[in-house]
Amino acid sequence: MDMNHGIGQPLGQEGRQPWLLETSGLTKKLGGKAVVRDVELRIGEGDIYGFLGPNGAGKTTTIRMLLGLAKPTRGRVTVFGKDLAKNRLDILRQVGSLVEYPSYYGHLTGRENLEVVRRLLDAPQERIAEALGIVRLEKDANRLVKGYSLGMKQRLGIAAALLGHPRLLVLDEPTNGLDPAGIQEIRELIKSLPQQRGVTILLSSHLLSEVEQMATRVGIITSGSLVYQDRIEQLKRRTAGRIRLAVSEPEAAWKRLLEQGWEARRDERGLTVPGGDDRDIAAIVAELVRERHAVYRVEEERSSLESVFLEMTGTGGSL
Amino acid sequence: MRRLLSAEWLKLRRSIVWLLLPVSPLIAFAVAWKAPLEAIGGAGWMEAYIISANVHGLMFLPLLVGIFAALLCRFEHASGGWKQLLALPVRPGAVYLSKLAALAGLVALLQLLLGAALLAGGLLRGMDGGVPWAELGRALLGGWVACLPLAALQLWASFAWSSFAAPLVLGTVFTLPNMLVVNSERFAPWYPWAQPLLAMMPRSEEGFGAFNVPAESLFLVIGGSFALFLAAGWLHFRRRAV
Missing domain, CATH: 3.40.50.300 (P-loop containing nucleotide triphosphate hydrolases)
Incomplete structure (x- = not known):
């Protein structure tokens, strides 16, 4: 008898899809x-x-x-x-x-x-x-x-x-x-x-x-x-992003957020915070406003699929 | 195999083989029609045959075997044909054999055309009766059989070298010395490019050089070398293909 399993039949092992x-x-x-x-x-x-x-x-x-x-x-x-x-x-x-x-x-x-x-x-x-x-x-x-x-x-x-x-x-x-x-x-x-x-x-x-x-x-x-x-x-x-905040005084704002225990990052374009939870974002914005920072923009920043790919294949830039 | 051959036929239909095939037959036609012969009709038939078979067997036939082999492989070398063939549900061995069969078929067609052209030329001249059918048929068939080792060898070379020119150079370089080779009774029967001519010549008392070699031993060598070249090319193809 042919012991191979045809497509559409379960392969016997639980939860395993019969692959084409x-x-x-x-x-x-x-x-x-x-x-x-x-x-x-x-x-x-x-x-x-x-x-x-x-x-x-x-x-x-x-x-x-x-x-x-x-x-x-x-x-x-x-x-x-x-x-x-x-x-x-x-x-x-x-x-x-x-x-x-x-x-x-x-x-x-x-x-x-x-x-x-x-x-x-x-x-x-x-x-x-x-x-x-x-x-x-x-x-x-x-x-x-x-x-x-x-x-x-x-x-x-x-x-x-x-x-x-x-x-x-x-x-x-x-x-x-x-x-x-x-x-x-x-x-x-x-x-x-x-x-x-x-x-x-x-x-x-x-x-x-x-x-x-x-x-x-x-x-x-x-x-x-x-x-x-x-x-x-x-x-x-895997490309889940961070939230970028554009504020009037990024340096001071960044320090304030760190003091408050937020995982904020400072870079040349401003600061970013993890984009996981909406309530966290609301609290961070409220904190900044309370500190009299002008908040110009709150935007989501996704790392591109391309950069995830580059990271995995370890090829810098050109593929 | 049937599927492969019918596909081969399609590829051949629009190729230059049809321009090359008539060369020797045209010569045979001209010889039988116009060449000065000792007899018109009767012995004249074989005389005309021997003149044309000399030109054909010495040069054109071995050259054409090489050219046809190279053309049959060029279809595939040129743009990924081997790969496409082998990814289709056909046996790799059958792919190679179909090429050899197509090559042998072309040579058979060439021999038939040669015979037909000879007859047509003779009839046009008014040679009637006494066509030595058996002798003529045996000579043409012998020429075809003697081309098989050369065909297997040239096919192997044409497959192994993806360049179109390389197998042609091989064929030409080894065909040119034929004129000298056939004088050597010892060497010529072993020389694949000379075998077709030897086989196409009727055995006779006044034969010289290798033409004295008995047909039996000639065909023994032909059979052996065909098996050898075919096996080598086939194994090479199987190894390269998968």
Whole structure:
């Protein structure tokens, strides 16, 4: 009997969600150096999973292992409840992918490119028109792909990935090298897919701002290790801010607040206090007014998601 | 495999192989039609065949095998085709074998075109009757079989080197000395670029150099080297792919 549990069945262990994709101890060593180390990805059905990390952190290597394009040195990949090492073809039949840069045959038209993939998948003919429609390439379908812009090639790659009606779509840096309009277009497309097609998406990027707008879950990888993985709301909660007070005499006001036992901080732009409790803020403002400080502004200051990300990945500034 | 081959066909349909295929057949056609032959009809058929097969087997056939192999791999090297193929539900081994099958198919087509062009040229000249079907067929088929080790070798080189030029240079550099190599009875049967010509020449008393090598030993070498090159290329592909 098959001991694997199908999706939708409980896994036996209490409270554990049956993940659509799961890796355990996934490790890849290249030349003795671990470029991916003990990665434990958990992707649920219907997620748009943002796989984030600086360039060279191991994103593409991980993704290649998820598709069976690279063999893990150690660890396991389970997709749709099946072991990838043993059920590669079965799994790949339900996975669409776009890895690193779009693959295409420049001497063929867009439609012919999709026909090549369609034949390999043995998918019905009408899928081509459908996929072209989704990525809005109908008008250029009969042109040679070597004349396509990068954005069009990218869309063609997504169309090819959608051709087999996949349950899981793996997109590695899908907006790399696109202009802002192209990025916007791909982003809208990706966001619309889970509802329209019931597909789960794994999306890698080195730009948090990009993933933030699409993802429901995020995993952050740096130097080959997964340092964070949770729902995007959890990540956003980490950015809970402080309250900035603009007052007439910040130095005196700061000292007064410290004397009163408030955890105030002084910086070159004024002072800040923790933004947790509304009543605390009210008391602090009342205290300052009582001391005859003019309070110009009380505003919330959130540390950006970007700075949380930078802190986690330890990459100063450039990613 | 069927799916892979039908996809290969799509990629080939719009490529320059169709400009390269007619070269040797056109030569065969011209020879059979206009070349001064000792006999018109009868023995003239084989005479015309031998003239065209010499040019074809010595130069064009080994060169074209190299060019076709490089073209078949270039589709994939150029923009991430291998990666896309291998992320689709197909066996990596089958991907490699489908390339070899497509290459062998192109060579078979080339041999058929050569035969057909020869017949057309002869008929146009008014050579009738006495077409040595068996002899001609055996020679063309032999040429095809003798291309298989070379095809496996060139395919391996074309896959291993992502540059388009490198395998072509290999093919050209080793095809050029053919003229000298075929004189060596000892060396030529082992030389993949000379094997097609040797196999395409009818065995005869007045043969020189390697043309005296019995067909049996020639095809033994061909079979062995085909197995060797195929296995090496296949293993290399499997290792590189996953």
